[in-house]
Amino acid sequence: xxxxxxxxxxxxxxxxxxxxxxxxxxxxxxxxxxxxxxxxxxxxxxxxxxxxxxxxxxxxxxxxxxxxxxxxxxxxxxxxxxxxxxxxxxxxxxxxxxxxxxxxxxxxxxxxxxxxxxxxxxxxxxxxxxxxxxxxxxxxxxxxxxxxxxxxxxxxxxxxxxxxxxxxxxxxxxxxxxxxxxxxxxxxxxxxxxxxxxxxxxxxxxxxxxxxxxxxxxxxxxxxxxxxxxxxxxxxxxxxxxxxxxxxxxxxxxxxxxxxxxxxxxxxxxxxxxxxxxxxxxxxxxxxxxxxxxxxxxxxxxxxxxxxxxxxxxxxxxxxxxxxxxxxxxxxxxxxxxxxxxxxxxxxxxxxxxxxxxxxxxxxxxxxxxxxxxxxxxxxxxxxxxxxxxxxxxxxxxxxxxxxxxxxxxxxxxxxxxxxxxxxxxxxxxxxxxxxxxxxxxxxxxxxxxxxxxxxxxxxxxxxxxxxxxxxxxxxxxxxxxxxxxxxxxx
Amino acid sequence: xxxxxxxxxxxxxxxxxxxxxxxxxxxxxxxxxxxxxxxxxxxxxxxxxxxxxxxxxxxxxxxxxxxxxxxxxxxxxxxxxxxxxxxxxxxxxxxxxxxxxxxxxxxxxxxxxxxxxxxxxxxxxxxxxxxxxxx
Amino acid sequence: xxxxxxxxxxxxxxxxxxxxxxxxxxxxxxxxxxxxxxxxxxxxxxxxxxxxxxxxxxxxxxxxxxxxxxxxxxxxxxxxxxxxxxxxxxxxxxxxxxxxxxxxxxxxxxxxxxxxxxxxxxxxxxxxxxxxxxxxxxxxxxxxxxxxxxxx
Numbered sequence: 069x070x071x072x073x074x075x076x077x078x079x080x081x082x083x084x085x086x087x088x089x090x091x092x093x094x095x096x097x098x099x100x101x102x103x104x105x106x107x108x109x110x111x112x113x114x115x116x117x118x119x120x121x122x123x124x125x126x127x128x129x130x131x132x133x134x135x136x137x138x139x140x141x142x143x144x145x146x147x148x149x150x151x152x153x154x155x156x157x158x159x160x161x162x163x164x165x166x167x168x169x170x171x172x173x174x175x176x177x178x179x180x181x182x183x184x185x186x187x188x189x190x191x192x193x194x195x196x197x198x199x200x201x202x203x204x205x206x207x208x209x210x211x212x213x214x215x216x217x218x219x220x221x222x223x224x225x226x227x228x229x230x231x232x233x234x235x236x237x238x239x240x241x242x243x244x245x246x247x248x249x250x251x252x253x254x255x256x257x258x259x260x261x262x263x264x265x266x267x268x269x270x271x272x273x274x275x276x277x278x279x280x281x282x283x284x285x286x287x288x289x290x291x292x293x294x295x296x297x298x299x300x301x302x303x304x305x306x307x308x309x310x311x312x313x314x315x316x317x318x319x320x321x322x323x324x325x326x327x328x329x330x331x332x333x334x335x336x337x338x339x340x341x342x343x344x345x346x347x348x349x350x351x352x353x354x355x356x357x358x359x360x361x362x363x364x365x366x367x368x369x370x371x372x373x374x375x376x377x378x379x380x381x382x383x384x385x386x387x388x389x390x391x392x393x394x395x396x397x398x399x400x401x402x403x404x405x406x407x408x409x410x411x412x413x414x415x416x417x418x419x420x421x422x423x424x425x426x427x428x429x430x431x432x433x434x435x436x437x438x439x440x441x442x443x444x445x446x447x448x449x450x451x452x453x454x455x456x457x458x459x460x461x462x463x464x465x466x467x468x469x470x471x472x473x474x475x476x477x478x479x480x481x482x483x484x485x486x487x488x489x490x491x492x493x494x495x496x497x498x499x500x501x502x503x504x505x506x507x508x509x510x511x512x513x514x515x516x517x518x519x520x521x522x523x524x525x526x527x528x529x530x531x532x533x534x535x536x537x538x539x540x541x542x543x544x545x546x547x548x549x550x551x552x553x554x555x556x557x558x559x
Numbered sequence: 560x561x562x563x564x565x566x567x568x569x570x571x572x573x574x575x576x577x578x579x580x581x582x583x584x585x586x587x588x589x590x591x592x593x594x595x596x597x598x599x600x601x602x603x604x605x606x607x608x609x610x611x612x613x614x615x616x617x618x619x620x621x622x623x624x625x626x627x628x629x630x631x632x633x634x635x636x637x638x639x640x641x642x643x644x645x646x647x648x649x650x651x652x653x654x655x656x657x658x659x660x661x662x663x664x665x666x667x668x669x670x671x672x673x674x675x676x677x678x679x680x681x682x683x684x685x686x687x688x689x690x691x692x693x694x
Numbered sequence: 695x696x697x698x699x700x701x702x703x704x705x706x707x708x709x710x711x712x713x714x715x716x717x718x719x720x721x722x723x724x725x726x727x728x729x730x731x732x733x734x735x736x737x738x739x740x741x742x743x744x745x746x747x748x749x750x751x752x753x754x755x756x757x758x759x760x761x762x763x764x765x766x767x768x769x770x771x772x773x774x775x776x777x778x779x780x781x782x783x784x785x786x787x788x789x790x791x792x793x794x795x796x797x798x799x800x801x802x803x804x805x806x807x808x809x810x811x812x813x814x815x816x817x818x819x820x821x822x823x824x825x826x827x828x829x830x831x832x833x834x835x836x837x838x839x840x841x842x843x844x845x846x
Binding site: 127192 | 740770777
């Protein structure tokens with residue numbers, strides 16, 4: 069069975085129209101009957117009263133004394149009583165008013181009600197007893213004016229009912245529109261939400277309590293849903309992040325292992341190059357050009373040695389690092405002193421170092437290395453253009469609240485450079501990964517930073533925005549002094 | 560003439576070091592593994608052993624320990640290129656050059672040199688151990 | 695107007711039908727007459743007295759208060775009564791009677807729907823005044839016909 073569905077507005081309008089189609093004709097005929105009856109009643113009342121008055125005038129007055137007076141009274145009846153015709157029949161003689169219609173020939177006695185006889189005239193025949201003999205007064209009243217009044221009233225009523233129907237339909241349309249508009253709005257928003265845009269708020273402005281309550285309930289449902297979805301998204305995002313970190317770490321370790329293997333081999337290769345070249349160079353008889361070529365070989369081998377050293381730094385050859393309790397403020401200040409000597413004047417250096425920060429467990433030399441590497445990276449990110457390099461140190465609580473406060477020291481270095489693409493961000497800590505053109509750097513700086521940070525048991529995060537710059541944050545677990553003992557926060 | 564034994568699995572390393580030391584006036588013997596080196600030490604007394612650490616069969620740290628116990632008079636220089644690839648037969652807690660060299664130092668090496676090293680570094684180490692002026 | 699005419703036609707047809715069926719025995723020439731008991735002292739009443747009487751007002755005759763008896767035996771008699779005796783519309787008549795009854799304490803005229811009962815009531819009461827078709831009271835020695843109220 070097919071069930072027809074129509075819009076709310078159409079539904080209400082159709083119902084109103086249907087109800088009126090049934091009710092209005094009934095109302096019209098009912099009221100028409102009442103109007104007709106009351107008009108007829110008035111007419112009959114008037115005619116009968118008037119006829120009686122005239123008849124009694126004939127009975128008690130002297131109108132019958134002469135033909136002239138009879139005619140005068142009959143004329144008065146026509147003049148004042150809306151009678152079409154007035155006649156007195158007395159002893160075989162009919163006297164008729166000449167004011168009335170002349171073509172009415174046969175007055176009937178049977179016309180007892182309005183509209184009877186079909187001639188448009190209401191006849192009244194009254195017996196008159198005067199001076200001992202019987203006479204008969206015959207009056208004819210025009211029914212047409214009353215008929216017209218009835219029809220006029222009916223027409224007016226028809227107009228009124230038509231107007232009423234129009235207004236009723238208008239009200240139905242307006243009302244149904246007003247009722248359905250908030251429902252439509254709810255529907256629209258619900259559809260948007262159904263497509264996954266859970267941030268849309270379900271609210272409508274309506275004076276109808278039921279609709280308002282419905283909207284509130286739906287909104288409560290949406291909030292519930294959004295909460296569930298958000299929690300799910302958060303847990304998924306957390307899992308993704310952990311997986312990403314794991315993958316990242318695994319890749320770094322793989323690359324690191326590979327790199328250190330290569331480094332080992334490379335070092336072995338470099339030993340004969342350096343030693344043999346040095347030996348040959350000791351030969352004083354060596355000619356100028358050959359000597360200089362060999363010297364360049366030796367120089368290149370020494371640069372290769374430096375590169376390998378950097379690779380090995382990344383691969384956590386940091387066992388030598390002597391972790392001690394150090395004050396990072398001293399390290400940062402020293403690093404800035406060194407760096408500002410290298411940095412071009414186009415770069416403004418801002419420092420924001422907290423007055424008091426806890427000690428951290430780190431190696432002072434490596435920490436210095438870390439600061440200089442971060443600053444160099446920041447400077448290079450600005451491509452030598454004008455820019456601001458900020459470096460800061462502060463104390464903060466990096467706990468998530470579940471294990472109580474976890475004091476940390478945060479070192480940040482930010483630049484106003486070009487920022488990084490997500491793809492780039494993903495790989496910056498890999499050795500040999502560089503966005504700079506060949507010859508401008510080895511791409512080892514940030515991998516070295518990573519290695520150093522790892523060796524300290526610290527963590528490093530990067531925030532970047534294309535065109536706005538990048539901020540590196542190194543978070544060291546703070547060491548808190550309890551009595552005479554220092555306790556590492558993340559022990 | 561002072562006798563120096565070079566133990567390294569890399570021919571080029573052995574030959575280049577030998578070349579430098581020969582030019583400096585030392586008598587140099589070479590071995591490509593620690594087992595042969597110990598055997599050779601048993602037959603021929605040496606003044607100094609320069610040994611690599613990461614080697615097949617027996618690694619440098621074991622070799623140093625053996626030399627120190629069997630031939631306490633022999634001076635030892637440990638050399639290593641480092642690396643993180645998991646040394647054959649030797650798995651120190653921290654696998655890195657410095658860790659190896661540290662292990663070598665702990666095992667009894669008198670001097671440790673990181674590969675690659677300069678001629679001057681090598682000669683200085685050897686001269687220091689054998690006493691300056693000996694040629 | 696069109697409908698008005700059709701209504702009129704319908705009503706005309708209805709009246710014609712009524713005349714041809716219900717009034718079949720009462721052919722042309724029938725009369726509605728004013729009647730009293732044969733024992734009544736009343737010899738004649740003029741139309742004003744008749745009207746007053748049937749409106750429920752007090753009408754005395756020879757020291758007796760006359761008593762109206764309304765004939766409601768058929769609709770036609772009622773219409774003639776309203777038109778020719780009281781000269782009012784039905785509603786006005788009802789209202790007048792009711793008003794007099796309520797305000798002046800007048801007794802509402804007794805009405806009979808059965809003509810035989812009505813005739814008996816009139817015969818039994820010398821002060822009663824009523825009306826009936828002439829044929830119903832013709833040759834009834836106990837009824838006195840005063841005058842013709844309506845004829846056809």
